[in-house]
Amino acid sequence: MTVVDESGTNQVLRREDALLRVDRVQKYFPITGGGVLKRKVGDVRAVEEISFDIVPGETLGIVGESGCGKSTAGRTIMKLLDPTGGKIEFEGRDITELDRRAMVPLRREMQMIFQDPYSALNPRHTVGGIISAPFKVQGVKPARGIQAEVQDLMARVGLNPEHFNRYPNEFSGGQRQRIGIARAIALRPKLIVCDEPVSALDVSIQAQVVNLLEDLQDEFQLAYVFIAHDLSVVRHISDRIAVMYLGRIMEIADAEKIYSSPRHPYTHALTSAVPLPDPNAERARERILLKGDLPSPINPPSGCVFRTRCPKAQQRCADEIPLLRELAPGHYGACHFPEEKHLIPV
Amino acid sequence: MSAAETTTAERVADRGTDPFLKVEDLRVLFPTEDGVVSAVDGVSFSVQKGKTLAIVGESGSGKSVTSQAIMGLVNRKTATMTGEVRLDGEELVSARPEQVRSLRGKRMAMIFQDPLSSLHPFYTVGKQLSEAIRVHQNVSKAAALKQSMEMLARVGIPSPERRIKDYPHNLSGGMRQRVMIAMALLNDPELLIADEPTTALDVTVQAQILDLLRDLQKEFGTAIVLITHDLGVVADMADDVVVMYGGRIVERGGIDDIYYRPEMPYTWGLLGSVPRMDVNRSERLEPIPGQPPSLIRLPTGCVFRPRCPYHELVPGDRCDTERPELLPVSPDHAVRCHLEPAQRREIALERLGAHLEPAPDAVGTTGMEDK
Numbered sequence: 260m261t262v263v264d265e266s267g268t269n270q271v272l273r274r275e276d277a278l279l280r281v282d283r284v285q286k287y288f289p290i291t292g293g294g295v296l297k298r299k300v301g302d303v304r305a306v307e308e309i310s311f312d313i314v315p316g317e318t319l320g321i322v323g324e325s326g327c328g329k330s331t332a333g334r335t336i337m338k339l340l341d342p343t344g345g346k347i348e349f350e351g352r353d354i355t356e357l358d359r360r361a362m363v364p365l366r367r368e369m370q371m372i373f374q375d376p377y378s379a380l381n382p383r384h385t386v387g388g389i390i391s392a393p394f395k396v397q398g399v400k401p402a403r404g405i406q407a408e409v410q411d412l413m414a415r416v417g418l419n420p421e422h423f424n425r426y427p428n429e430f431s432g433g434q435r436q437r438i439g440i441a442r443a444i445a446l447r448p449k450l451i452v453c454d455e456p457v458s459a460l461d462v463s464i465q466a467q468v469v470n471l472l473e474d475l476q477d478e479f480q481l482a483y484v485f486i487a488h489d490l491s492v493v494r495h496i497s498d499r500i501a502v503m504y505l506g507r508i509m510e511i512a513d514a515e516k517i518y519s520s521p522r523h524p525y526t527h528a529l530t531s532a533v534p535l536p537d538p539n540a541e542r543a544r545e546r547i548l549l550k551g552d553l554p555s556p557i558n559p560p561s562g563c564v565f566r567t568r569c570p571k572a573q574q575r576c577a578d579e580i581p582l583l584r585e586l587a588p589g590h591y592g593a594c595h596f597p598e599e600k601h602l603i604p605v
Numbered sequence: 606m607s608a609a610e611t612t613t614a615e616r617v618a619d620r621g622t623d624p625f626l627k628v629e630d631l632r633v634l635f636p637t638e639d640g641v642v643s644a645v646d647g648v649s650f651s652v653q654k655g656k657t658l659a660i661v662g663e664s665g666s667g668k669s670v671t672s673q674a675i676m677g678l679v680n681r682k683t684a685t686m687t688g689e690v691r692l693d694g695e696e697l698v699s700a701r702p703e704q705v706r707s708l709r710g711k712r713m714a715m716i717f718q719d720p721l722s723s724l725h726p727f728y729t730v731g732k733q734l735s736e737a738i739r740v741h742q743n744v745s746k747a748a749a750l751k752q753s754m755e756m757l758a759r760v761g762i763p764s765p766e767r768r769i770k771d772y773p774h775n776l777s778g779g780m781r782q783r784v785m786i787a788m789a790l791l792n793d794p795e796l797l798i799a800d801e802p803t804t805a806l807d808v809t810v811q812a813q814i815l816d817l818l819r820d821l822q823k824e825f826g827t828a829i830v831l832i833t834h835d836l837g838v839v840a841d842m843a844d845d846v847v848v849m850y851g852g853r854i855v856e857r858g859g860i861d862d863i864y865y866r867p868e869m870p871y872t873w874g875l876l877g878s879v880p881r882m883d884v885n886r887s888e889r890l891e892p893i894p895g896q897p898p899s900l901i902r903l904p905t906g907c908v909f910r911p912r913c914p915y916h917e918l919v920p921g922d923r924c925d926t927e928r929p930e931l932l933p934v935s936p937d938h939a940v941r942c943h944l945e946p947a948q949r950r951e952i953a954l955e956r957l958g959a960h961l962e963p964a965p966d967a968v969g970t971t972g973m974e975d976k
Contacts, residue, residue: 324807325778431896461663462834466878466892473889488807491837495880495890518882532812534837536879538860541840548816549809551763552777 269310269583270591272511277312277348278482279336279369279450284309284345286328286335290557304556305331307506308345310583311499315449316476318483320497320514322490322529326553328506333452333486337371338362349450367397370443374455376435380427386413386438387423393445412441416471433464437471444475452484457492469496490533494518502526505556505564508583512590522592525565563595571596623694624651625828626675626796631688631698633667633674640901644670646852647688652845654795655826659833659843661875665897667852668832672798674698675830676715677705692796711741714789718801720781724773730757730784731769734791741792756787760817779810786817793825800832815841836879840864845937848872851898851908854931858938865961868940868949870913873956891956907943915952919943 269283287302306328313319321329334340336347338354347355354365373379380389390409394401401408410420416437427435436456443451453472457465469492475481487493493500494514501511502525510523521527528547535541549568554560560567566576575595583593633645645667652658662668673679675690677697690697692713697705717723725733734756735749744752750769757765760783773781782802789797799818803811815838822829831842839846839860846863848856848871856869867873877891895912904910906925916924923929923943931941942949954961 324809433896461897462836463663463874463878463893464896466880466890467894469880470890470892490808491880491882494882495886514886528809530882532808533882534811534815534835534841535883536836536840536864536876536881537883538840538864540883541837546812546816548812552779 269308269593270585271310271583272312272589272591274312274314276314278315278350279484280312280346280348281336282310282346282348284332284335284347285343286331286340287343301557304506304559306335307559309501309503309506309508310345311501311508311511313450313482313484315482316480317499318476318485318497320493320500321484321486321503322488322493322500323503324488324529324553326505326556327503328556329486329488329503330454332503333371333454333484336484337369337452338365339371363396367393367399367446368448369450369452370446370448372436372439372443372451372453372456375459376432376439377427377459379439380435382427385424385426386418386430389427389438390441390445393442397446399446409441409445412445416441416444416475417467431464433460433467436460436468440468440471440475444479444481447479448481450482450484452486454486455488456485458487458489465492472496490518490530502529505554505559507564507593509565509594510590510592511583512587512592516587516590520587520590520598522586522590522597523565523594524569524571524596524598526592527598528570563593625654625693626830627651627689627691628671628675629689629691631671631674631690632686633670633679634685635683636685637901642900643852643903644900645674646903648847648849648852648854650845650847650854650857652796652828652830654828655822656844657822657829657831657842658845658847659831659839660847660849661834661836661839662849663834663897665851665900666849667900668849669800671849672715672800672830672832676709676713676798677702678715707741710737710794711792712794713796713798714792714794716782716785716789716797716799716802718804720778720785720805721773723785724781726773728772729769730771730773730776734769734784734788737788737791752791753787756791757784760784760787760790761813762787778806779813782806782810782814783817786814790821794827796828796830798830798832801834802831803838804833804835811838818842836875848875851903852900853908853941854939855909855941856939857931858935862935862938866938867953867957868934868938868946869909869942870915870944870952871909873953874912876957907941915944915948918948 284306285308286306287304289299290301290303291297292300309332311319321332323329335342342355346353387409390412391405394405410423413420418434418437457468460468476483485493485496497514500514500517502509504525510526517526518530521530528549531545531547535544551568554567562578563576563581566572581593581595583591586592586597629649631645631648635642635644648671650658660668660671674686679686686698688698692708731750731753734753735746738749738752754765754769757768762768762780762783803814821827833839843860845859847854850871856872863872867876874893878893880890893912898908906927907929910916910924929941929943931939933939934946
């Protein structure tokens with residue numbers, strides 16, 4: 260079901276059974292001047308009015324280049340950062356204004372997996388201690404005892420349960436990421452925000468972790484927000500994909516559509532820049548080269564933020580901010596001059 | 606005719622057939638408290654001018670140490686290095702350090718993965734670039750600075766006259782990588798070693814940098830050794846591919862051999878591990894089980910044996926006890942595996958069947974006729 264949201268601006272997909280609903284969420288970081296008064300002199304507009312929803316068992320991929328705000332978006336959804344504006348609903352409940360303490364019970368339902376498995380685990384705690392932490396924090400006492408439960412979890416994510424008393428430094432990168440995953444699924448959450456969960460891993464290990472995440476999703480009906488810069492991995496794992504640029508969602512659609520018929524010129528440039536692991540497909544690949552660098556989020560361009568690098572930019576793009584609108588069923592793009600359908604034959 | 610002249614004459618005569626870079630049985634050993642780490646274990650390959658060789662492998666495969674060994678950047682006090690590295694016929698492993706230094710930055714240059722730690726944070730871009738020129742060329746500071754600006758413009762940096770006064774931290778990641786490339790190209794090197802040149806960059810910037818390397822190669826006929834784990838970048842850039850695992854070459858061939866006729870179980874594993882943008886996304890990935898090996902306690906037989914699902918197809922315990930040789934399957938394609946060639950082709954077809962044929966939208970390009 261599609262509705263135009265209350266302010267009559269961005270169109271978004273709104274589903275009745277949404278687990279998480281993010282409504283025009285903003286996150287600004289203030290910039291303070293020098294001196295004792297620390298007067299505010301401006302804002303880094305890291306996330307600017309993003310809206311989407313996720314249903315149980317679904318994976319929403321968020322892609323974009325460094326500095327596009329995708330990690331800030333993930334942390335804001337998790338309420339690890341306080342949103343500057345907008346509304347976050349989890350299972351129909353408004354959680355935007357909840358403070359740290361009020362969020363604690365909700366942490367059973369929503370968890371996070373981080374990029375760097377080396378810094379996300381406390382080196383002075385044993386693996387068993389790390390994975391049992393959620394049980395202790397939430398006061399959950401499994402019938403068979405915490406250790407038996409944790410060892411089951413370790414076996415489930417492909418770790419040897421006998422390594423319960425080892426320290427993180429005794430594990431490789433891939434195994435550490437498995438520890439982080441075991442900790443995240445310990446209390447059977449409904450939603451996991453994964454921030455670049457495989458980008459620090461070798462290719463062969465990356466595939467192991469991606470498969471594990473897919474299996475766990477099937478088993479526990481998990482919903483994922485999968486944040487990554489690697490388009491091939493995001494497309495592989497996601498049902499829907501949101502493409503971000505300079506804090507805004509440029510396009511959001513089914514994973515297949517984002518690659519086969521991108522409607523936003525930025526998505527088109529982004530997908531066409533990914534080299535394919537197939538020499539003949541590579542020789543035939545059409546490339547769109549973007550010029551220049553990402554503008555500063557302190558002082559974003561007027562109108563469409565992508566216009567300074569867009570090959571199709573016109574006067575209207577500088578004057579008027581393009582809003583997300585439904586270009587095809589379930590396919591939303593924020594562009595005054597969207598691309599034609601079916602650019603790439605599938 | 607003096608002896609020196611004879612060698613020069615011979616070198617000129619050989620130039621038509623001899624590769625520009627020839628690495629022969631290269632070994633690099635690091636003695637440590639826990640044992641000897643054999644980072645590079647008998648590696649041989651060659652690169653012609655104007656061609657790109659990609660070295661593919663995971664962490665610990667020895668790909669970066671190989672490139673450092675070629676550039677003479679391995680510390681000879683802490684490592685033992687044997688074998689031969691010939692740059693245009695000149696042997697470098699046994700050469701004096703000063704001799705290698707005179708070639709480095711001039712005839713051969715290197716681009717590193719992380720430009721922020723490879724550029725000096727205290728000096729301006731202009732200072733660093735012009736110093737690289739003045740080490741090898743007898744020119745004035747002003748002339749070197751002018752040359753630096755021209756090079757910055759050539760690698761696509763806007764308003765170079767302003768940029769030469771900037772410090773590395775003033776530049777974005779893509780710009781820094783361009784500065785690194787500019788520095789590497791200042792003295793028109795004939796061999797360029799690029800160690801994960803785009804790994805730290807976003808895809809759109811990666812596309813710009815790869816495009817730049819391709820253009821420069823076309824213009825100057827540079828030989829490029831590209832070290833990467835990204836099979837997409839390899840397919841985009843390489844003429845020939847070397848697949849390394851546990852310090853050894855496990856498969857070597859032309860680009861189409863490796864992607865369309867791979868014969869080594871590790872290569873199959875790599876190809877099965879990467880999600881592809883151009884195929885049905887419901888297709889499950891086929892990862893390689895287990896972990897990369899420790900280079901201190903390498904398996905006695907085949908290095909890939911502990912992760913190989915096919916070792917039981919080889920009669921006896923050859924995979925455990927006998928080190929397979931790198932044997933040719935066609936003139937340019939060699940594989941290190943005990944499986945019979947017929948067995949290998951059968952398994953490859955079963956595992957990667959759909960991907961072994963060139964993609965349908967590539968009709969009209971090369972590669973079809975050698976099927």
